[in-house]
Amino acid sequence: MNIDVRQDQVSISPRASKGGRGGLCRKGWTAGELIGEGSRLRSPLIRDNRSSPLRPCSWSEALEALHDAISRSQAKYGPDSVGVFGGGGLTNEKAYYLGKLARVALGTRFIDYNGRFCMSSAATAINRSFGLDRGMPFPFEDIANAGAVFLAGSNMAETMPPAMRYLREQRERGGSLIVADPRRTPTAETATLHLQLRPGSDVALANGLLHIALEEGYVDEDFIAARTSGFDELEETIGSYWPARVEAITGVSIPALFRAAEILGQADSVIVLTARGAEQHASGVDMVTAYINLTLALGQAGRANCGFGTLTGQGNGQGGREHGQKADQLPGYRSLSEPRDRAHMAKVWGIDVDRLPQPGVSAYELLRGLGRETGVRCLLVMGSNPFVSAPNSDSIEKGLDQLDFLAVADLFLSETAAQADLVLPTAQWAEETGTMTNAEGKVLLRKRSVPPPAEVKTDLEIISDLARRLGYGDAFQSDPEDVFAELCAASEGGRADYSGLSYKSVEASDGVHWPCNAVAPLGTPRLFLETFSTPDGRARFYPTEHRGPREEPCEQYPYYLTTGRTLLQYQSGTQTRRVGTLTEGTGAFVEMHPLLAKMLKIEEGTLVRVSSRRGQAIVAARLSQNMRTDSVFMPFHWPNSERANLLTNPVLDPLSKMPEFKACAVSLAAVHAGSGI
Numbered sequence: 001m002n003i004d005v006r007q008d009q010v011s012i013s014p015r016a017s018k019g020g021r022g023g024l025c026r027k028g029w030t031a032g033e034l035i036g037e038g039s040r041l042r043s044p045l046i047r048d049n050r051s052s053p054l055r056p057c058s059w060s061e062a063l064e065a066l067h068d069a070i071s072r073s074q075a076k077y078g079p080d081s082v083g084v085f086g087g088g089g090l091t092n093e094k095a096y097y098l099g100k101l102a103r104v105a106l107g108t109r110f111i112d113y114n115g116r117f118c119m120s121s122a123a124t125a126i127n128r129s130f131g132l133d134r135g136m137p138f139p140f141e142d143i144a145n146a147g148a149v150f151l152a153g154s155n156m157a158e159t160m161p162p163a164m165r166y167l168r169e170q171r172e173r174g175g176s177l178i179v180a181d182p183r184r185t186p187t188a189e190t191a192t193l194h195l196q197l198r199p200g201s202d203v204a205l206a207n208g209l210l211h212i213a214l215e216e217g218y219v220d221e222d223f224i225a226a227r228t229s230g231f232d233e234l235e236e237t238i239g240s241y242w243p244a245r246v247e248a249i250t251g252v253s254i255p256a257l258f259r260a261a262e263i264l265g266q267a268d269s270v271i272v273l274t275a276r277g278a279e280q281h282a283s284g285v286d287m288v289t290a291y292i293n294l295t296l297a298l299g300q301a302g303r304a305n306c307g308f309g310t311l312t313g314q315g316n317g318q319g320g321r322e323h324g325q326k327a328d329q330l331p332g333y334r335s336l337s338e339p340r341d342r343a344h345m346a347k348v349w350g351i352d353v354d355r356l357p358q359p360g361v362s363a364y365e366l367l368r369g370l371g372r373e374t375g376v377r378c379l380l381v382m383g384s385n386p387f388v389s390a391p392n393s394d395s396i397e398k399g400l401d402q403l404d405f406l407a408v409a410d411l412f413l414s415e416t417a418a419q420a421d422l423v424l425p426t427a428q429w430a431e432e433t434g435t436m437t438n439a440e441g442k443v444l445l446r447k448r449s450v451p452p453p454a455e456v457k458t459d460l461e462i463i464s465d466l467a468r469r470l471g472y473g474d475a476f477q478s479d480p481e482d483v484f485a486e487l488c489a490a491s492e493g494g495r496a497d498y499s500g501l502s503y504k505s506v507e508a509s510d511g512v513h514w515p516c517n518a519v520a521p522l523g524t525p526r527l528f529l530e531t532f533s534t535p536d537g538r539a540r541f542y543p544t545e546h547r548g549p550r551e552e553p554c555e556q557y558p559y560y561l562t563t564g565r566t567l568l569q570y571q572s573g574t575q576t577r578r579v580g581t582l583t584e585g586t587g588a589f590v591e592m593h594p595l596l597a598k599m600l601k602i603e604e605g606t607l608v609r610v611s612s613r614r615g616q617a618i619v620a621a622r623l624s625q626n627m628r629t630d631s632v633f634m635p636f637h638w639p640n641s642e643r644a645n646l647l648t649n650p651v652l653d654p655l656s657k658m659p660e661f662k663a664c665a666v667s668l669a670a671v672h673a674g675s676g677i
């Protein structure tokens with residue numbers, strides 16, 4: 001971004017980077033409005049007791065209160081009674097420090113973050129099959145050169161608009177695009193072929209395509225023999241995914257299945273990308289694995305312009321998952337349960353290895369336990385708004401309320417912050433320096449360009465001040481460049497190895513792909529060209545079976561609800577709901593097919609009560625031919641009774657612990673005036 005500051009007016013425009021092309025979505029263009037925004041938090045806020053309102057206070061009162069709450073809780077209930085909840089939007093430096101704060105200064109095993117709700121299923125599947133999770137093991141430019149691109153559950157046109165240029169280029173060069181999405185999204189509109197599958201049926205779809213590929217001779221036997229293992233076992237399962245069965249499960253017609261297999265089988269190079277649509281399921285790991293299996297069986301990996309990847313979501317969704325804010329993880333993708341990794345980090349941090357806590361629990365499990373006997377009683381949230389974004393959010397709201405102490409560091413009074421005992425105002429992106437690692441694993445330096453408001457601290461300052469009060473002053477700095485140098489050294493020899501990086505080198509080359517170390521001093525734009533990162537160097541097939549959503553439509557809840565995003569809003573909406581041009585004329589809605597609406601006597605704009613086994617939300621109806629007649633869609637950007645997450649099913653994937661955001665069963669009813677909402 002180019003950031004231009006004139007007399008307190010911040011204006012933003014895209015900047016062409018080396019090798020990349022400039023581009024911003026409307027949220028990027030308007031982000032300057034958030035810098036001096038009127039409702040920006042400008043001093044810490046504290047509550048004298050639960051029933052009194054938040055009042056401004058000094059930083060020393062605020063941090064003393066937090067320190068007191070932590071000490072009291074740990075003295076009474078032990079170190080694990082304090083928890084930390086982070087975010088994938090935080091810089092690498094903050095993610096690393098949050099993990100260090102939890103493990104070293106607090107000594108708690110309870111830390112996790114919103115990335116668990118984001119790409120954890122993809123990360124788990126990619127790790128298992130390839131041995132290393134870098135969301136996209138190739139640069140974005142490869143998309144422009146691929147003969148065919150398959151997008152599974154990505155609405156890129158609304159969720160990553162600048163990246164659409166690579167697809168446009170790819171199409172101009174004669175390439176094909178397949179989109180698998182239950183909705184005919186703006187992304188699907190641009191596709192050569194749209195597979196409008198039933199929510200939660202991706203395993204069947206991918207297995208069905210592989211079944212046809214096997215029969216039609218599209219499978220690359222040489223690649224399978226040379227670079228993979230486990231194909232025989234997979235082949236057995238694939239046998240039962242014959243086209244008629246797959247059509248029945250997915251709702252995708254047999255001719256469309258054959259056409260898709262033909263496009264993929266005949267293209268010289270294929271890129272398959274999943275996003276949240278295929279990942280946020282209780283079988284999310286299986287769904288991603290099924291797409292990986294398809295990619296590998298077609299021999300589409302290990303060269304330029306092909307391969308499997310996931311479209312990581314948040315600004316630092318990649319780096320945020322590498323350096324230790326995950327429950328089971330140490331910096332550099334090291335493991336908290338691996339004795340060698342523990343010994344390495346204990347040495348870097350200068351503590352006895354036995355003092356490192358054991359792995360904690362995943363985001364939803366942590367939130368579910370709030371205020372309970374064995375759960376967290378004092379929580380610090382930094383960079384997330386779980387009140388709006390966590391599944392089954394009515395129960396999360398109650399859990400937050402049962403805490404002995406809730407502290408939230410944010411730029412604005414988010415819905416979660418509004419419930420807190422203590423609110424810590426922080427600097428935002430343009431006001432502080434830090435690194436982010438993008439969806440293709442490229443580490444980027446974002447430099448401060450405007451000063452933060454006077455009474456605001458950076459997250460790193462908050463963490464290091466708190467650590468000092470806890471007696472760990474020497475171990476925590478607040479200068480991001482120092483923290484980055486420590487992170488890079490800590491990651492040495494780990495799988496996400498940053499040891500060859502510095503602010504200087506990252507800035508000089510306009511971003512560097514990790515791993516970057518003594519072996520690869522210039523970084524690694526493409527992974528897996530010679531070998532995969534598994535112990536035997538081969539990519540591994542894992543057979544997967546279709547299970548479908550854990551909650552299928554029934555008499556009482558006859559429709560699928562799927563949830564996701566709209567172009568103009570971002571996540572829980574804390575930031576984008578404050579930008580005028582992004583909110584004018586828009587609000588929460590439930591999208592449905594006109595035929596379904598007619599049957600239910602619902603018209604455009606009618607208020608609809610959407611009910612699931614967890615709760616009810618009330619939003620306006622939006623009618624669209626782009627929907628299936630058995631499914632409705634709600635974005636999750638709005639709070640209170642418009643929250644999609646009042647409805648979502650918190651059942652978790654057994655391996656990734658991803659909740660099933662993308663499929664639950666609901667009923668719909670028009671709300672008539674006087675019927676008592």
Ligand SMILES: Nc1nc2c(c(=O)[nH]1)N[C@H]1C(S)=C(S)[C@@H](COP(=O)(O)OP(=O)(O)OC[C@H]3O[C@@H](n4cnc5c(=O)[nH]c(N)nc54)[C@H](O)[C@@H]3O)O[C@H]1N2
Nearest residue numbers: 153154155159199200275276277313314564565567570571
């Ligand atoms: N405008 C905007 N952009 C964003 C964000 C935002 O909030 N707003 N958030 C960022 C973040 S953190 C993320 S993670 C990304 C997410 O980016 P995406 O994954 O592209 O976004 P979603 O809208 O969550 O889901 C994508 C699509 O999945 C489809 N889908 C639903 N169920 C299924 C299914 O069972 N199978 C398949 N194949 N598809 C299904 C939905 O219809 C939806 O169109 O976006 C990033 N960009």
Ligand SMILES: Nc1nc2c(c(=O)[nH]1)N[C@H]1C(S)=C(S)[C@@H](COP(=O)(O)OP(=O)(O)OC[C@H]3O[C@@H](n4cnc5c(=O)[nH]c(N)nc54)[C@H](O)[C@@H]3O)O[C@H]1N2
Nearest residue numbers: 114117118383384385389409410414563571572574636661
């Ligand atoms: N139903 C449903 N629910 C979903 C999803 C879905 O598709 N459907 N998607 C899930 C996904 S993929 C994601 S990523 C999550 C996201 O959901 P959240 O974790 O709630 O993410 P945000 O809304 O981005 O929240 C970030 C908060 O941190 C603040 N913030 C921004 N920058 C900083 C900073 O530098 N420091 C600090 N301290 N605070 C900052 C913002 O103001 C905001 O309040 O939602 C998940 N929930």
Ligand SMILES: [Mo]
Nearest residue numbers: 117118313314
């Ligand atoms: Mo995300």
